[in-house]
Amino acid sequence: MVGVAEYDREQLTQDITTIVKEENRIWGSNPNSYYLFVTHHHQNAYGGLEHLNSTILATNRFAYAQPTTYKNYLALVAHEYFHLWHVKRLRPKALGPFDYTQENYTTGLWVIEGFTSYYDNLIVRRCGFFDEDEYLQALAIDFNTVYNRPGHTLQSAAAASFDTWIKHYRPDENSHNVSISYYNKGAMHAAALDIKIIAETNGKKRLDDVLRAAYQKFYLIENRGFEEDELLTLAEEVTGVSLKEIFEAAHSTEELDYNRYFNAVGYQMVDTANHKHLSLGIKTEVTNGITLIKTVDRNSSAWDAGLNVGDELIAIKGYRIEPNNKAYDYILSTSVEGEKIPVLIARDGLVHTLEVELRKSQKKSFEIQRLINASAEQRRLGNIWLSL
Ligand SMILES: [Zn+2]
Known part of the structure; x- marks a missing residue:
């Protein structure tokens, strides 16, 4: 156990032993008489790498405190050990x-x-x-x-x-x-x-x-x-x-x-x-106070209208888009399917208005x-x- 972390050593040993026994049972035999689990603790981490007789795991140092994150850690243990x-x-x-x-x-x-x-x-x-x-x-x-x-x-x-x-x-x-x-x-x-x-x-x-x-x-x-x-x-x-x-x-x-x-x-x-929600099919990110399009789903209404990754979203249907001003959510919740709305964007220093036909979310x-x-x-x- 590498780095600072809060965990119950006895409980952890017992739980990992339960997983090891179950996997040994599944496979019928185990080529190792010795196997080392190394866990690195970080502020934000999740992942692992398998080796012949060991694994290196990385996890959030607080993962052991909550049942959900602890079970995800146990799934990581189970995953890497399976790779043996x-x-x-x-x-x-x-x-x-x-x-x-x-x-x-x-x-x-x-x-x-x-x-x-x-x-x-x-x-x-x-x-x-x-x-x-x-x-x-x-x-x-x-x-x-x-x-x-x-x-x-x-x-x-x-x-x-x-x-x-x-x-x-x-x-x-x-x-x-x-x-x-x-x-x-x-x-x-x-x-x-x-x-x-x-x-x-x-x-x-x-x-x-x-x-x-x-x-x-x-x-x-x-x-x-x-x-x-x-x-x-x-x-x-x-x-x-x-x-x-x-x-x-x-x-x-x-x-x-x-x-x-x-x-x-x-x-x-x-x-x-709930497929009643309207969606443009984009994800955005606020950088230096401006809202940029990060992804556009293929075949979404934004895709068909020509919106693109990197476009700055300035206004939708006449409402200025500002971080956390809820205009975006308001317009989507009050418009109707098939409605064509103007979307004002800036791309490479030029301002454009694109017409987007609203569709229901496919999520x-x-x-x-x-x-x-x-x-x-x-x-x-x-x-x-x-x-x-
Ligand atoms: Zn894997």
Whole structure:
């Protein structure tokens, strides 16, 4: 534990031990007799990096004080420890042995980081730190993050993975319009795989069994990286379930019908957003007292009207926009859909008036809920999915 932080050493040791035991159980064997968790404490930080026998974590030094942030820290512990097997040993062919002089291209980060992101929260649930509602909220974040990025209709999880060298860690003002995160999308695919296997094997198998078999075959026995189609073949052999649709979806922008999977185990995904709100589809930031456009959503009303990143927003519908003067919110809440309003901007020292046609917000707010009229069988399978 590096740096200043307030934590209960005994409680922390006990909770991390619970996570370690659960993951050792999932994978069936552990190549390490010694593993070191190093946590760095900062004013603002969250993240981790996996190694063969250790991990370096970074967290806010006050994370331990609040249940929500503490559980997020435990999910980070679960995530990085999972990598001990999943990527450091069981890995796509391109990811090792590394040629550190070259970029190492793989479409498989949706499997490696996506599955790990799915399991980090699931393990926190299985260990009893999350109750069911907290877990379902955590899973819904992946869906909302993906569906609220216009890029989800353009980029697949596999393509996001392949482009990570040039895109993921170098975001710009247009990234949300053209890309997604293979962490979130991969977690959605992992959830679909886990649930489909549980539903179609009557609860006898799940994604754990696929991972354990893959670790045995590709790492322990053959000591090599895998190709995605080899993993699919093995997964179908181990479970007897056809999983091709999900592996194919990872390489496509076609959306899976996630409710089909959730329904099979007694859950449903519902969009609870209020789509009556009007929205321009922009995000702004105040710099030196002026309001600048930071992002413009693709296909939003602002996009179609020609508003652009970097434009200074001066007035809307005749009202001066000033930081915190609420004019922006007032106009959106009192106008009607289809109304065309003048937007005064400054761009490169020239003032322009653009006409923007107001539309309703497309922002999603998915919740994953229990199906009220689920059958006893659906409930039984749902309990297998999320039980402790
Ligand atoms: Zn990771």
